Amino acid sequence: MTTPLQSASVESARPNAYALEVVDRICRALPPGTTGAALHEPSFTGREREYLVDCIDTGWVSYAGAYVERFEQRLARACDVPYAVAVCSGTVALQVALVVSGLKPGEEVILPALTFVASANAVVHAGGVPHFVDVDETTLGIDPAALDAHLARIADRRAGELINRESGRRIFGLLPVHVFGHPVDFDPMLDVAKRYGLFVVEDATEALGSRYKEKACGSLAPVATLSFNGNKIVTSGGGGAILTGDREIARRTHHLTTTAKLPHRWAFNHDEIGWNYRLPNVNAALGLAQLERLAPMLDAKKRLWRRYADAFSGLGGARIFSDASFADSNRWLIALILDRGNEPMLEPILSATNDAGLKTRPAWTPLHQLPMYADNPTAPLPVTESLAQRIVCLPSSPFLASA
Numbered sequence: 247m248t249t250p251l252q253s254a255s256v257e258s259a260r261p262n263a264y265a266l267e268v269v270d271r272i273c274r275a276l277p278p279g280t281t282g283a284a285l286h287e288p289s290f291t292g293r294e295r296e297y298l299v300d301c302i303d304t305g306w307v308s309y310a311g312a313y314v315e316r317f318e319q320r321l322a323r324a325c326d327v328p329y330a331v332a333v334c335s336g337t338v339a340l341q342v343a344l345v346v347s348g349l350k351p352g353e354e355v356i357l358p359a360l361t362f363v364a365s366a367n368a369v370v371h372a373g374g375v376p377h378f379v380d381v382d383e384t385t386l387g388i389d390p391a392a393l394d395a396h397l398a399r400i401a402d403r404r405a406g407e408l409i410n411r412e413s414g415r416r417i418f419g420l421l422p423v424h425v426f427g428h429p430v431d432f433d434p435m436l437d438v439a440k441r442y443g444l445f446v447v448e449d450a451t452e453a454l455g456s457r458y459k460e461k462a463c464g465s466l467a468p469v470a471t472l473s474f475n476g477n478k479i480v481t482s483g484g485g486g487a488i489l490t491g492d493r494e495i496a497r498r499t500h501h502l503t504t505t506a507k508l509p510h511r512w513a514f515n516h517d518e519i520g521w522n523y524r525l526p527n528v529n530a531a532l533g534l535a536q537l538e539r540l541a542p543m544l545d546a547k548k549r550l551w552r553r554y555a556d557a558f559s560g561l562g563g564a565r566i567f568s569d570a571s572f573a574d575s576n577r578w579l580i581a582l583i584l585d586r587g588n589e590p591m592l593e594p595i596l597s598a599t600n601d602a603g604l605k606t607r608p609a610w611t612p613l614h615q616l617p618m619y620a621d622n623p624t625a626p627l628p629v630t631e632s633l634a635q636r637i638v639c640l641p642s643s644p645f646l647a648s649a
């Protein structure tokens with residue numbers, strides 16, 4: 247299956263002077279002598295080894311063990327929420343978050359078209375139908391005004407429920423994504439959600455440590471999710487978490503993700519069809535050691551961002567993506583955004599940087615352009631489609647700021 251991005255001609259991908267200038271400026275931002283750089287690599291300079299050895303020495307490697315609870319407590323504290331439930335990936339965290347929030351099969355969930363495919367896959371895994379809306383150029387997240395205009399055009403309120411007039415399906419809620427760790431402009435978006443009676447689940451999988459108006463991402467909606475995949479700011483090897491302030495939602499999440507087993511000393515009794523989605527203790531041990539270093543990691547990200555901002559200052563035709571006034575982003579991925587009109591430079595830049603060992607990446611192919619989501623409900627997506635031609639994610643590993 248070819249997408250517009252993949253089918254760009256080889257001719258246009260030949261490095262040119264502008265692309266080589268970009269390579270040069272990236273190298274200026276990175277430590278002297280850097281010969282190559284991945285997009286985002288973990289570093290294990292804390293108590294990772296000690297905790298992992300402890301798991302092996304004590305035999306507690308699997309679905310029970312003290313690190314899971316310690317990891318959950320520390321996550322809850324880091325995100326200013328009462329409850330965190332650790333699970334085995336960010337994707338299943340999203341799936342479970344939607345189910346415990348009350349999503350019913352066949353209902354629509356509104357999410358941005360500019361996100362990682364897992365956000366939409368999780369909606370489908372939870373029985374829902376992804377419905378795509380456009381994003382804002384200053385946050386890369388859901389554009390509240392465009393959302394409002396879209397709902398005014400397509401949604402009807404019938405018997406207290408919001409119905410998509412075009413599909414006939416109920417619209418359950420919203421799944422905003424803090425893209426690259428930058429917070430969505432949440433207050434105006436919540437305002438729209440409230441007016442239309444939509445439930446909100448926060449996809450904070452990229453935004454651990456980010457803040458919106460002083461409030462932690464992951465605490466902005468009744469239910470939120472995190473990911474600890476290998477390329478995220480904190481990794482547990484693989485893993486995720488559901489965050490909530492609602493005690494009953496936390497209890498049900500824990501129950502459903504551990505096969506819905508009723509506590510008993512020996513009997514196997516289950517009262518729902520649950521999942522085996524619990525995070526193993528070894529992964530929690532790794533994640534806890536990483537999480538203990540979140541603050542220095544966020545500092546390193548800020549320094550790396552500053553170096554890129556300095557290195558790229560004065561270059562016409564592009565800018566380093568920076569925080570909106572209300573945002574303090576974790577800068578998970580630092581991005582170069584080309585100006586409108588400069589799209590022809592995207593492929594040459596990706597080509598020249600990767601040739602130089604700098605593993606830059608474009609934004610994701612917008613989800614409505616993927617074959618499995620081509621027929622899903624969608625708002626007009628002019629900003630998404632434009633941004634997809636203009637984003638270059640730069641090497642963003644925190645240790646690149648250390649020299």
Ligand SMILES: *Cc1c(COP(=O)(O)O)cnc(C)c1O
Binds near residue numbers: 335336361451
């Ligand atoms: C990483 C990510 C996920 C999924 O997390 P996994 O742990 O890889 O399953 C979901 N949504 C977004 C936006 C992500 O970046």
